[in-house]
Amino acid sequence: MKRFFALFKRDMLVGSKNYFFIIVMLTPILLGLLVRFVIPEETSTQVQVLIAMDEQIKEERSDLLHLYDGANQLDSKSAIQEAMKKDVNSYGIVFTKDNESIHAEVIFQGYESQKQRNLVLQSVEMMLNSDQVMQVDGVKTTELGQYSKTTIPFNLQLVPIFIVMEPALLGLFLIATMIFSEKEEKTILAYGVSPGKITEFLLSKVLFMFLLGVLGTFVIMALTVGIGTSFLKVVGILVFANLFGASLGLLISSFFDSISKAMIWVVVASMVLSFPLVAFMIPTFAPAWLKIMPTYPMLYSINEAIFPSGNSTIIGSSILILAVSGLLLFILSVVSYKKTLVRG
Numbered sequence: 596m597k598r599f600f601a602l603f604k605r606d607m608l609v610g611s612k613n614y615f616f617i618i619v620m621l622t623p624i625l626l627g628l629l630v631r632f633v634i635p636e637e638t639s640t641q642v643q644v645l646i647a648m649d650e651q652i653k654e655e656r657s658d659l660l661h662l663y664d665g666a667n668q669l670d671s672k673s674a675i676q677e678a679m680k681k682d683v684n685s686y687g688i689v690f691t692k693d694n695e696s697i698h699a700e701v702i703f704q705g706y707e708s709q710k711q712r713n714l715v716l717q718s719v720e721m722m723l724n725s726d727q728v729m730q731v732d733g734v735k736t737t738e739l740g741q742y743s744k745t746t747i748p749f750n751l752q753l754v755p756i757f758i759v760m761e762p763a764l765l766g767l768f769l770i771a772t773m774i775f776s777e778k779e780e781k782t783i784l785a786y787g788v789s790p791g792k793i794t795e796f797l798l799s800k801v802l803f804m805f806l807l808g809v810l811g812t813f814v815i816m817a818l819t820v821g822i823g824t825s826f827l828k829v830v831g832i833l834v835f836a837n838l839f840g841a842s843l844g845l846l847i848s849s850f851f852d853s854i855s856k857a858m859i860w861v862v863v864a865s866m867v868l869s870f871p872l873v874a875f876m877i878p879t880f881a882p883a884w885l886k887i888m889p890t891y892p893m894l895y896s897i898n899e900a901i902f903p904s905g906n907s908t909i910i911g912s913s914i915l916i917l918a919v920s921g922l923l924l925f926i927l928s929v930v931s932y933k934k935t936l937v938r939g
Contacts, residue, residue, distance in 0.1 A: 598795065599795045599798070599799060602795060602796060602799040603799045603802055603803065605799075606773070606799050606800055606803045607803060609773065609776065610769065610773055610800075610803055610807075613769060613772050613773060613776070614772075615768050615769040615772050616769060616807075618768075619761070619769050619807055619811065620807075620810075620811075622761050622811070623757075623761050623810075623811035623812070623814040623815045624814055624818070626757040626760075626761060626815055627757075627814055627815045627817070627818025627819055628818060630750045630751065630753055630754060630757070630815075630818065630819045631750075631818050631819060634749070634750040634753060635749060635750060636748035636749055636750055636751075642684050642685060642686065643667060643682055643684060643685035644666040644667070644685070644686065644687075644688065645666065645667050645668075645669055645675045645678055645679065645685055645686070645687040645688070646666045646667070646668050646669070646675075646687070646688050646689075646690070647668070647669045647670060647671050647672055647674065647675050647687070647688075647689045647690070648668075648689070648690035648691070649690070649691050649692060651692050652690050652691070652692050652697065669687075672687070672689045672700070672702070675687035675689065675702060676702065676739060679702065679704060679739050680739065683704055685704070686701065686702060686703055686704065686707075686715060687701070687702040688700070688701055688702070688719065689702065698735065699719060699734045699735070700734075700735040700736070700737060701715060701716060701719060701734060701735070701736045701737075702736075702737050702738070702739060703715075703736060703737070703738050703739065704738070704739050705738040705739055712736065716734055716736070719734055720734060747902055750819075751819060751820060751902075752876075754815060754816070754819050754820055754901060755875070755894055755897040755898040755901060756872050756875060756876075756894065757815055758811075758812050758815055758816075758829065758897055759836075759872070759890060759893055759894050759897065760869070760872070761811050761815070767840055767841075767843065767844040767847075767861050767864065767865055768844075768858075768861060768865075769804070769807070770800055770804055770841050770844040770845060770848070771844050771847065771848045771854060771857055771858065771861050772854060773800060774800075774844075774845065774848040774849075775848065775853065775854040775857070778852065793929055793932050793933055794929050796932075797845055797925070797928055797929060797932065798925075800841065800845070801837065801838060801841040801842065801845075801925070804837050804840070804841040804844075805833065805834065805837040805838075805841070808833050808836070808837045809830055809833060812826070812829055812830070812833060813826065816829070816901075820901055825900050825901045825903075828900035828901075828910065829897055829900045829901065831910075831914070832893065832896050832897055832900060832910065832913060832914060832917070835914050835917035835918045835921055836893050836917055836921075838917065838918070838921030838922070838925065839889055839893075839917050839920050839921035839924065842921050842922075842924035842925040842927075842928055843864060843924050844861065845924075845925070845928040845932075846924050846927055846928045846931060847860050847861055847864060848861075849928060849931035849932050849935055850931070867888075868888060868889075868890045869890070870885055870888065870890075871885050871886075871888055871890045871891040871894055872890075872894065873885075874891070875894050875895070875898070889916055889917055889920045889921075892909065892912060892913035892916050892917070893913055893917060895909055895913065896909050896910045896912075896913030896914070
């Protein structure tokens, strides 16, 4: 144990002098400031309007659709609800006629803020009442029901993404530069013939990456959502997230003798592991091949830890996936470095 802590102390000293260390430390500050002061709380996107009306209105007011140029006309309210489930950037309007009164029902997804809803309702009323087209007997609103009523501002939705990007993935580059620094100085080879174990040598670097990840996460959350019990939950996930990320960086670095040869593979690995970030921002895009990547459950579990929705089981399942994949990668790294020492 004393030998391990001596290694860890040395890694902290060496790692803190690495130029990538400066990037890793400055990045969470920059990301936190972007969320806090630059990225808006709300963004406007192209919204699809879905319309359904009963047969009587179609016959009597066929000009109604012209008020919603570009809207998609469907047959019923249920058809609108099914279409809305496939397109989160949509809302529906159902027109019905009772006696001589025309009723309009606006169906929202459920995530919209009150400000967004008011704008939609005002536009519906203005368009229906323009030029005395018709007088609507009130506008009813309902929700699709697949979203929580607690709306998360757009800028804060990016916090889980930044935590995965910076502490969990950016460390790949730092640990690679540390390993090649050790290779150039023949430290790994010297350690291989010493009483120390290669497992301790690599585990020390994994622990260093974990502490950097916790520090980066602390900075991001302190500048955005604040530090609370959610921080401890995120740290619990990062234990295994960093085991996965650091072990992957170690494994890739073990196959090359220079950082220039390894860096392209580190970049490719980071890009591939970043694909689930797209699915997180676009919920309708979630192919099966994305879900098998460890960063997919990692991202959603961190999101659940920060913004609880009642689906706490995803945290446990994510930790299990990250622990198994991280442990497997670490074991492969140990085996690979032992073979490297034999060849050396």
